[in-house]
Amino acid sequence: MSSACAAYLVTHERAARNVDPDVSLLSKDSTQAVARVPRPASAPAPVAPAAQAPAYTVREAPVERTFAAAAQSIGVDAGTTAILSRAFRDELDLSRDLRPGDRVSAVFDTGSDNSKDASRQPLAVRIMRGSTAHDVFLQKNLHGQPVYYSKDGVSAGPAFERYPLDFTRVSSAFSLRRFDPVLHRWQSHDGVDLAAPAGTPVRATARGVIRFIGRQAGYGNVVVIQNPAPFSTTFAHLSRFAKGLRSGSRVMRDQVIGYVGKTGWATGPHLHFEVHVNGVPQDPLKVDLPRKRSLAGDELRQFESRVAQLTALL
Numbered sequence: 001m002s003s004a005c006a007a008y009l010v011t012h013e014r015a016a017r018n019v020d021p022d023v024s025l026l027s028k029d030s031t032q033a034v035a036r037v038p039r040p041a042s043a044p045a046p047v048a049p050a051a052q053a054p055a056y057t058v059r060e061a062p063v064e065r066t067f068a069a070a071a072q073s074i075g076v077d078a079g080t081t082a083i084l085s086r087a088f089r090d091e092l093d094l095s096r097d098l099r100p101g102d103r104v105s106a107v108f109d110t111g112s113d114n115s116k117d118a119s120r121q122p123l124a125v126r127i128m129r130g131s132t133a134h135d136v137f138l139q140k141n142l143h144g145q146p147v148y149y150s151k152d153g154v155s156a157g158p159a160f161e162r163y164p165l166d167f168t169r170v171s172s173a174f175s176l177r178r179f180d181p182v183l184h185r186w187q188s189h190d191g192v193d194l195a196a197p198a199g200t201p202v203r204a205t206a207r208g209v210i211r212f213i214g215r216q217a218g219y220g221n222v223v224v225i226q227n228p229a230p231f232s233t234t235f236a237h238l239s240r241f242a243k244g245l246r247s248g249s250r251v252m253r254d255q256v257i258g259y260v261g262k263t264g265w266a267t268g269p270h271l272h273f274e275v276h277v278n279g280v281p282q283d284p285l286k287v288d289l290p291r292k293r294s295l296a297g298d299e300l301r302q303f304e305s306r307v308a309q310l311t312a313l314l
């Protein structure tokens, strides 16, 4: 065995239906993958204790039905598949974006000193969508739980902005019950009113699909966006909508969706903004939103060198 192989034993296999994904086949792809690991010709061969040598296994499968089915067909456990589905959600809508012919590949550490858990949590996962690669890389957190990051060390997954616009003040807070100054009756206020001059652009706070765009009693011109589960957001009293949007349109985080107005039951220009979690209105100023986490310092440097190694294998 060459010294490169001692450090990086790579097996490459192609998962097919009815083939046990745990059966590793050494193919000629493995030699190519190993050859990509750089080693200066003049330097002495690295000596790695045999017991600690990581054994990387690369598996891939076509997407025939869902990402989850493809991931599980190459040996990813169900819990990790759910974590990965969330990790890819910022870039991809897994239920709409994947087409037959797209592929999922993953690098596993199948070294002998690893627990069974580790061998089912891939170190790197790529979704090949057409000719575009979407990659995430494993970095366990302090509690040993798997978290996936994009190659720049930012945690992968949906990100939310808290505020959809530059506003001057909160003109009415979220409340379960309040006196409505227009209707002159007690009712709950399912969102927050953010005062801003008419015409101020209103932006989507996260990626999503427009579930409703149009006029509704009370709300006036309103946009409802289905964001990555379990979130949805509502933007009401708009003077007008951004051009080209309709029900079913996809929007990116920060995309302008409309402009502040006072359509519907509104006494002055403001945005009525709602955040629903599993269909239940929450206080938009306080609700827990998915945040990005960035690796830094030594952790980032180690992560980056591992990313370079793993990317060469995908």
Ligand SMILES: [Zn+2]
Pocket (backbone or CB within 6 Å): 172, 189, 191, 192, 193, 271, 272, 273
């Ligand atoms: Zn309101």
